[in-house]
Amino acid sequence: MSKPLTTAEKIKILWKFVFGRKTGVIIDCAFCAGTNITFKSSNTKEDQGQVVYYSQYVCNSCGACCENKQVWEG
Numbered sequence: 001m002s003k004p005l006t007t008a009e010k011i012k013i014l015w016k017f018v019f020g021r022k023t024g025v026i027i028d029c030a031f032c033a034g035t036n037i038t039f040k041s042s043n044t045k046e047d048q049g050q051v052v053y054y055s056q057y058v059c060n061s062c063g064a065c066c067e068n069k070q071v072w073e074g
């Protein structure tokens with residue numbers, strides 16, 4: 001027989017449900033480890049079956065800039 005969930009367990013499950021799918025894309029600042037990051041701009045290039053995605057971010061905590069490049073292969 002299973003026991004009913006406590007409030008803390010329910011919150012934990014809800015938290016996972018709401019935020020779980022986002023954890024793969026959260027970025028943090030390399031300088032201050034802050035996660036208060038603003039997305040600035042992006043562009044995408046397709047080349048020989050690859051998609052290259054460039055984006056820029058700014059850390060709102062310390063002002064550091066990030067240049068991000070992703071190479072996606074299908």
Ligand SMILES: [Zn+2]
Pocket residue numbers: 029030031032033034059060061062063064
């Ligand atoms: Zn920072």
